Amino acid sequence: MTRFFSLIGRGLLQHRAMMYLLVGFALFPLYTGFADLPFWNDVAIRIMLLGMAAMGLNLVLGYGGMVSFGHAAFFGIGAYCVGISSYYDIFNGWIHIGFSLVTCGLMGVIIGLLSLRTSGIYFIMITLAFAQMLFFAFVSLETFGGDDGMSIDRAEFGLIDLYEPLRLYFLVWAALVIVSLLLMFIVHSRFGVTLRAIKSNESRVEAMGLTPLKFKITAYVISAMICGLAGTLFASWQEYVSPDIMHWTRSGELMIIIILGGLGTLAGPLLGAIAFLLLEEFLPELIQAIAPDYAENWMIVFGPILIAIVMFGRGGLLGLLIKLFQRKGAS
Amino acid sequence: MTFTLFLEQAFNGFQAGITLFLIAAGLTLILGIMDFVFLAHGSQVMIGAYAAASLTALTQNFYLGILFAIPISFFAGYALEYLVIRHLYKRDHMEQVLATFGLILFFNEAIRVGFGPAALHSNLPASLSGFVYILPEIPYPEFRLLVILVGFACAIGIHLLVSRTRLGATVRAGASNAAMTAALGVNITRLRRLVFAIGACFAGVAGMMLGPLTSVEPGMGEPLLILSLVVIIIGGIGSVRGAFIAAIIVGMVDTMGRVMLPVILRSFMEQASADGAGPALASMMVYILMAVVLVFKPTGLFPPNR
């Protein structure tokens, strides 16, 4: 037990960047309250939720070296768990979350076991294909709105009314803190270092008498559940869910967020989500200022920015920050 | 369901498959032999389709449009390789995924800026919009038949290119040991650029032929890209023969499924829900097929010998 607590303490110290970000998100509503910018609370919620999903994906991508190109599917399943529950008049948020974790866990086991038979390019493509399969499955389910999706009410969490200002914000924040702590444990635990060892050299880990698949599938399922949780909260926030939520481009977005922030780091995905969504908010405005006719076409700039990030952005934003501050172990 | 409809759909499925093969062929060389994850291959299809449609409108002649669009596709691939792709060969798969994803965003938006968000319509010349009788009493659109023939011609061309010339073997050697192959006097840089340009050219031709059949619009390439990725996976990455067989299978399953599934579903479901679920289930069929293939053969039906 003492070892357990020493791990929390040391973990938090080791991950100052993560701690600052979490505290920052807790204090952010103070700023938006004073400055009267409630819109930015919504941006912050989106950042936290996409960041959470990216953190989940990062467990397999950054720590486990499995390039999954289909994690939007789990985000979408999580979101549809709210929609489907609401359709059957179940509005309790805890039930939504439980339903989502169980469903994503099961789907994670099935998709993971099938996909992890392959590796390399095949793995990238088969995960993409499974996500597409689910995308079309939800398009075909007319009961749940088919192509057009369905409107839903925010979930009920007992005494917490999510329609009151900031309630949803802090629910999301609390979930983010829990996920961050959980990942912090996992990454530094014996399981976590073995997972990283598998990424580094699978055959050596096998030579130690371990079965890499067992570790990979476990990480895959955990990451699917985290993405599902993020999707569940996202649906409640958006009050709407459609197949678009699991479009394959979202899987790409999650990967971009990770590489933007710093692959295989704890705080990286959250930092990447901040940068990504701010870019999405400000790039159109910037273009509006320069060439008003083309404000809608901000993607024409965003695409090349992405390419530049891949080409020159080794280590991501977190790597850059660490270099700037030269602080040891701030990841 | 009548026999006529069945036969017509079978032809349509074959035509869809052969078009998919044109896209998948270039992709399998890039993906399988050069080991480069290239997601922007769908954009090459779009570029070909736009080039053909706008040049047809400009010259008022369908054939002239196609004639000029082919070199444009070729040079689009050539230039893309020169400007961006060649800097990415040494990067890992994930970085290639992201960079080429960025290319997709760029191309779709560039087309939207240049041609507007609405779909372009390219009309067929009178000489191609008639019907031929493939069997007595069964008419089939002339243009679709032409697509099948052109597709076949291209497929044979690709096959000859890979098996009869040294291109296939050299690219393969270049991928497994670039330094050694270069030392043997092969210009790897030029070879890769050529493969990209040829791949882009075939993808462009596919786009040109799809133009009059579907709508030419921004983002048209991505569904095709994903389908051709499925084709390559089923066929075995790097195998042109596998890509051909898988393309026909996928084209057939996708097309026939769209028509047959609602009919089958109607036999035990209400018509409304059967008509709703049918097409999407058909879209799923292709991915289910892929999953089944990978469960039994994790490297596809025809994995190339390494």
Place this chain on the structure above:
Amino acid sequence: MSSPILQLDGVMKSYDALLATNNVSLDVVAGEIHALIGPNGAGKTTLIKQIYGSERPDSGRILLNGENITSLSVPKRVRKGIGRSFQISNVLTDFTMRENAIIAAQAQRQEAFQFFLPAFDDASLIEDAMVILDAVGLTSKADILVSELAHGERRLLELALAMAGEPCLLLLDEPMAGAGPQESQHMTDIISALRARHGILLIEHDMDAVFALADRITVLVEGAVIAHGTSAEISQNPAVREAYLGREDEAC
């Protein structure tokens, strides 16, 4: 002689038309170093792979301490007591030496699948790790990243990792490959001392090392055993001279 640790019984393996392992039977007993030699392409590594479990023989049996392990997976065989070093250095290059040893130590303790126990800063694991590194004399370099190590040190680390599970059988695939004369001598001394604790099957091209180390030698040519005996017997065997040493002379 004591009962064998490893026993191969009529092992056959072919790839398409190529017969890679042709009816091989051999054994390794406790306390001996058994060297497997043969020209390039003789099927030595293929045979090691079948003992290790990454390849399955087409027919024949492989027994470890009398138990049939022919159809077991690699991790299961490792847990039954097989340690292996690979022909090409196979260590965790993104980690330090100590971290490599810690990952091996927690695997050895069957505690790798723990979510809430610390790894790299757990005192008892660090202790175990230092014991592992001490076996090859690398404790002073524990905090150096493996990617920054010299080739010889990586080979030593790999040997240490192979021994970490205290296997009854060690499979060493060319441990001297790429090593300088001094490093080879050092490695030879270390391997020689291991004899007391592990049965060892050694593949090696460095003949000085083989004759210095091996208690018995088996000669493999084109997948089949052509000779078998002590160092002295093998060096006098005319078939071996022709098939193997002859070629080696030409090469030198």
